[in-house]
Amino acid sequence: MSFNMVVLVKQVPDTSNIVEDAMKPDGTVNRDALPAIINPEDLCALEEAIKIKENSGGTITVISMGPPKAEDALRYCLCMGADKAILLSDRKFAASDTLATSYTLAKAIEKLPCFDIIFCGRQAIDGDTAQVGPQVAEKLNINQLTYVFNIAQLTKEYIVVKRDIGDGYEVCKSPLPVLLTISSKANTPRPPSVKRAMAYKNLKAQKGDNGLILLWDHNSIGADPNRCGLKGSKTRVKKVENVVLKTFDKKDIQPTLDCISGLLKELMEDHIIG
Numbered sequence: 001m002s003f004n005m006v007v008l009v010k011q012v013p014d015t016s017n018i019v020e021d022a023m024k025p026d027g028t029v030n031r032d033a034l035p036a037i038i039n040p041e042d043l044c045a046l047e048e049a050i051k052i053k054e055n056s057g058g059t060i061t062v063i064s065m066g067p068p069k070a071e072d073a074l075r076y077c078l079c080m081g082a083d084k085a086i087l088l089s090d091r092k093f094a095a096s097d098t099l100a101t102s103y104t105l106a107k108a109i110e111k112l113p114c115f116d117i118i119f120c121g122r123q124a125i126d127g128d129t130a131q132v133g134p135q136v137a138e139k140l141n142i143n144q145l146t147y148v149f150n151i152a153q154l155t156k157e158y159i160v161v162k163r164d165i166g167d168g169y170e171v172c173k174s175p176l177p178v179l180l181t182i183s184s185k186a187n188t189p190r191p192p193s194v195k196r197a198m199a200y201k202n203l204k205a206q207k208g209d210n211g212l213i214l215l216w217d218h219n220s221i222g223a224d225p226n227r228c229g230l231k232g233s234k235t236r237v238k239k240v241e242n243v244v245l246k247t248f249d250k251k252d253i254q255p256t257l258d259c260i261s262g263l264l265k266e267l268m269e270d271h272i273i274g
Contacts, residue, residue: 003053003116003154005115006112006118007042007062009121010073011036011038011039012036012037012039013035014034036073040184041123041183041184044184044187045121046119049082052117059084061084062082071087075203075213078200079200081190081193085213088104089215093218094229098131100233102136103223103228103232106140109136116156118136118137121133122147122181123181130146134146143174143175143178145159145174146180146181147164148162148163148164148186149185158173158174159174160173161174164185207220
């Protein structure tokens with residue numbers, strides 16, 4: 001029993017290192033001003049795929065849409081344990097919102113011979129929409145299970161997972177093929193293999209259908225340019241505001257019972273707490 005798995009990953013700006021010019025005047029992210037990393041929950045998604053491969057066998061194809069430098073992220077995924085990678089890079093893909101992104105990713109997946117499970121991170125740290133995975137599933141007309149943190153059972157016919165619902169979890173069952181979005185609660189991604197890192201350190205994306213990192217444009221996947229990039233995006237940034245938090249008043253409260261009781265009384269009178 002083996003599975004053909006696809007993992008969708010995104011190279012994102014490291015939002016833990018925000019600088020003053022992180023945003024452009026048009027409201028888009030200035031990606032050149034921030035270091036690039038792989039979206040953290042996408043690595044959790046890849047880890048889940050690798051665990052299935054180790055236990056049941058199969059192949060893992062990683063797909064990412066982005067500029068040419070995104071091949072660094074794909075190289076890292078190969079070093080973790082993926083078998084093949086595809087970089088969707090084309091100027092026509094630029095400035096995609098989630099609608100255009102999911103269309104492009106779905107067209108690439110449709111070009112693959114077959115797939116059983118598609119893995120995505122729950123959401124990306126740059127957009128925080130959690131929309132791309134579900135939109136890809138809708139375009140492929142397959143089931144989706146979101147916020148997954150545990151795969152309880154897997155056969156060639158169906159999968160059983162636990163999904164986070166905030167104050168508890170649901171146990172859900174779905175036939176294959178299926179798309180899963182994986183949360184950070186699922187696992188701790190493994191580090192890349194040193195042996196693989198040495199073997200793949202000079203690996204570059206290649207056009208066509210042969211190679212470990214394939215480079216595909218809109219023609220390669222038969223995508224309509226009018227549904228890609230800015231042309232295919234329905235979202236527009238109307239206004240960007242910088243929020244600055246300021247402290248106008250502060251009080252020093254001594255760690256005594258009377259002082260803490262007085263503070264609680266004051267907060268309740270001001271209806272800050274009830």
